[in-house]
Amino acid sequence: MGSGKSSLATLLRERGAGIVDADERAAHLLESDGNLVGQLADAFGDDLVDDHGRLDRRKLAHRAFSNDETRQHLDRLLRQPLERLLWETMDQLAPTARIVILDAPLVFEWGIESHFDAVIVVTVDSETALLRLQDRGVSEDEARRRRSAQWPAERQSELADFVVDNNSDLTNLEAQADVVWQALQDRVREGMA
Structure with missing residues (x-):
């Protein structure tokens, strides 16, 4: 939460991915x-x-x-009920999008990572994440509690196929989105995704 995974999802949508937003x-x-x-x-x-x-x-x-x-x-x-809705939505997108991405914060915590061909983790330092959550109207205490409900970024990064560092600016995030998008397309072409 507060890492910028939805910002990355938006950039990947612009490149052609189908996005399922778990929060939405x-x-x-x-x-x-x-x-x-x-x-x-x-x-x-x-x-x-x-x-x-x-x-x-x-x-x-x-x-x-x-x-x-x-x-x-x-x-x-x-x-x-949420998992059922997410799978239904992903299934609906699959015929029209070669690459479908689930924008969700608890993939590892729910133990559903094995259902995906690739997992992307977006990391950011804790202070930046807390400030982003506070900018959305979440108190500092609640932001800390929400972040503590997730696995640490280091643990998630070890298990991820792709790690995107979002401690910089939008230009840097766009460049990383390009790299991830190209790698995902390569996997699809090679039959790995």
């Missing part, structure tokens, strides 16, 4: 699945849902990331 799909799920919203309200408080049945995702995140137990409970409720 999760938001769609929370808007369309009344049963799930009810389960979340039961677990985290009825005041999360307004009179029109809409879930306050910011309030949910604040409560869910307050400690490991509540975060794990959110994961147990959300993971299965």
Whole structure:
């Protein structure tokens, strides 16, 4: 979180990749699945849902990331329906995009990395990531809790096929996107992806 993986995904989309944004799909799920919203309200408080049945995702995140137990409970409720939606969306893109990329923060934590032909990890120093999350309206404490829910970048990098360092500027990120895009295309041509 706060590493710039969505920025990289945008650059790869511009180069021709099909992108499935896990955050966007999760938001769609929370808007369309009344049963799930009810389960979340039961677990985290009825005041999360307004009179029109809409879930306050910011309030949910604040409560869910307050400690490991509540975060794990959110994961147990959300993971299965979200994974199903992500796979469906990727399957829908596959006929029209030679390369489909899942933009998601918890690939390793969910143990789904083996379902992909390649895994890209975007790294950034902790301070930069925290500042980026704070720029999105997340408090420093909550940003730290969210980041601690993820594996350390070093561990993810060891397991990744591609590591993109996003500690520089957009020009540098674009250059790295070009390298990754070319490597992914080469893999497709060689039948490795």
